[in-house]
Amino acid sequence: MTLIGSVQRAMRLLETVAEHPYGAPAKQLARETGLALPTAYHLLRTLVHEGYLRREKGLFFLGEAAERLSSSGAQQKRRSTVVDTLARWRDAIGVPVYYARYHEGEIDVVCVSDTPGIPAVQEWADFRETGHAHAIGQCLLSQLDEESRRDHLARYPVRSVTPYTVRDDHHLQRRLDSMRRTEPVVECQEYALGTVCAALPITIGTTAATMAISLPAHQADRLLPAALQLQHEAGRLLGSLAISISI
Known part of the structure; x- marks a missing residue:
């Protein structure tokens, strides 16, 4: 006592x-x-x-020890906010939902929200090394400046992941340059056979980030409507989510 x-x-x-x-x-x-x-x-x-x-x-x-505790608690609270938000979107839309960012030169998938009934894509090839092949990576790369993008592709060159993967650096650059900031980035079986994905660009300050979804290829007709629904939901909550974007 x-x-x-x-x-x-x-x-x-x-x-x-x-x-x-x-x-x-x-x-x-x-x-x-x-x-x-x-x-x-x-x-x-x-x-x-x-x-x-x-x-x-x-x-x-x-002192510093107390401030570290405070910082850690705040970080956990921000992460909890993102986890809870993604879970709500997952349940409302009926698809797995991903949050990723480009951090210190790497593609960082921060959080994935799925269930046994709506499973996420299995990471069978390192997401960081295959950014050219999946919607999350393409969305993040499209938000980078030319120098940062060139540096990333020098470290992780374009290579075939599936028969549908973009063929080479030239074709990837053309695709990235044609992407519009307000439209979802769509990828069909380029990373995983039997899976289609869509990602939405989100930039807060200098942080390039994305919210993404995936579906089995036989449900491809649901992809764009689901992505637009996510875009609407994210737009409504972006203000409150902004403080959590840098976890």
């Missing part, structure tokens, strides 16, 4: 320090938390030693 009590008192101190962005002295923190001054001093010294607080000119501030 003593240990639990100490943890509770330390947490109260951390919460109280967080309410004072310009710092607070030990006596004020003891008074606001209802702790005896010797107890407050002992806990404050321990929290400073562990990096959860820092002391400057007699005032206590949140």
